[in-house]
Amino acid sequence: MTRTTTFTMAALLGLVLTGCASKASEPFKDAERGKSNTSPADTLTFPDGFSNVATKCDNGNRIYVAFKGDASYGAIAVVPNAKGC
Numbered sequence: 361m362t363r364t365t366t367f368t369m370a371a372l373l374g375l376v377l378t379g380c381a382s383k384a385s386e387p388f389k390d391a392e393r394g395k396s397n398t399s400p401a402d403t404l405t406f407p408d409g410f411s412n413v414a415t416k417c418d419n420g421n422r423i424y425v426a427f428k429g430d431a432s433y434g435a436i437a438v439v440p441n442a443k444g445c
Contacts, residue, residue, distance in 0.1 A: 401425075411435075417445035 401416040422442035
């Protein structure tokens with residue numbers, strides 16, 4: 361291999377590895393952040409084939425998130441001023 365070919369292959373490998381980084385593991389670059397609510401959520405785990413649900417209170421609102429395993433989709437619902445929050 362020539363020096364140019366080796367350099368080109370190294371550059372391409374660097375681009376590929378950089379492009380594979382997970383969005384979730386990147387530092388927060390989208391917008392300024394306020395405080396984080398890191399308290400645990402209550403979860404409901406259904407048998408295989410059904411969605412799971414996580415819920416927690418945040419500033420008086422109840423938030424529900426439905427998800428299935430590690431799938432890349434989910435649903436979110438917010439109940440404003442929920443009793444018990």
